[in-house]
Amino acid sequence: MVFSKKVWVGESDFDVGEEYSKLLESSPHSGAVVFFTGLVRDLYPTNVNDEMVSYLELEHYPEMTERLCEEILDEANQRFPFDGATVLHRVGKLAAGEQIVMVAISSRHRENAFQAAQFVMDYLKTRATFWKKEVGSKGAEWLGVKDKDRQAAERWGELND
Amino acid sequence: MVFSKKVWVGESDFDVGEEYSKLLESSPHSGAVVFFTGLVRDLYPTNVNDEMVSYLELEHYPEMTERLCEEILDEANQRFPFDGATVLHRVGKLAAGEQIVMVAISSRHRENAFQAAQFVMDYLKTRATFWKKEVGSKGAEWLGVKDKDRQAAERWGELND
């Protein structure tokens, strides 16, 4: 299904209300929009000894990321056809409470919007070339794929590469 | 789990960006926000002969709806603990493209936010005392629970009444 696609990776912040309006403009026949935003939490109990996280450092492989994000959207659209999609992902230094990522899907019915948004998030976490470093008062640590993220991605079966 | 709760039913429109900010303020430790908005579609192919819909008329049972919405949120929170929730539902005359409903959930991790938002939508559709009338050029029709909405709600099992 043809759909409107927006993928952006960069350092600046994004405005959820504005992105919502733009997505609706690009898909005027949609009846359902699902939005996900991920933010820097102030406490990461499973890493770096339960300490408060001062900030995250995010980097990516620019020549790969945007294309991978688009491929993930195409795959999501094949499985759960929708009208419009937005993926925004920030890189650089991000403090607790800051926005990291936004995935938004507009579609006729809510089921596909929910499914596609979850699919995209699961694959962003496990396939897209982003890396995140937690910096706290006791040290810094590069995060890897979390087991539960890998399991979340595995529930969708294989990608149609 | 204690959570911040906002339920509102009324005629005026809502601003998604503003509601997102307020939800984040109410749940500063969340790392994930899932937003759903439902809008009046311009075409309802399964009803009133595939015609364009001029507008919807929505009514509710005020003494029941807000309490039912709060109960649905409490139930969702028992199943998928989260930090904050917003449910906004408009009533009155709504034209194609207008916003009808918003459900937003903030939580530590994305899985609970996605699950809770879907749970709340499924129960709003099948349990909350709202009624929707489609008005088109060929006539008007009160909608009932759609089979797929009933099936969507049934997948969660029984409510802990």
Place this chain on the structure above:
Amino acid sequence: MIKVLFFAGFRELAGTDAFEVNDDSLRDIRELVEKLAETLPAELIKALKDETALVSIDHKYAGWDGKLHQNAEVGFLPPVSGG
């Protein structure tokens, strides 16, 4: 006195959104509907009896056997369609 409210399609069939029944002998919803059948349109009564219809007593969902009391507020609710 029992206060009866009709919503959505039921209101249109009833021709009114509210109705008062002054009969303290009515014990449950079933008896109330039989009473309403004496004065309200047959098409409405048929719709109220449909298995998809819902009923509330004092703003709580109730069944066909839901007990009535003095000054109860009964809502007759067609299948809901919010969201």
Place this chain on the structure above:
Amino acid sequence: MIKVLFFAGFRELAGTDAFEVNDDSLRDIRELVEKLAETLPAELIKALKDETALVSIDHKYAGWDGKLHQNAEVGFLPPVSGG
């Protein structure tokens, strides 16, 4: 010439984000890693060989047997953690 890029933790272990290898006899990623082992820290080489590490050739995910060519760009990618 093959251009090698290191990301995130691999960059820190390598002490550099890019490296050039001038050896046109290298046929695949496996041979490239053996070549890198001659000059780069053992700790990095061990990490590159970990089963969770990923590799790309010309911006596409590749396997340990991925074929190299003149002017290929090879990325050594630790387990990703976006989103």
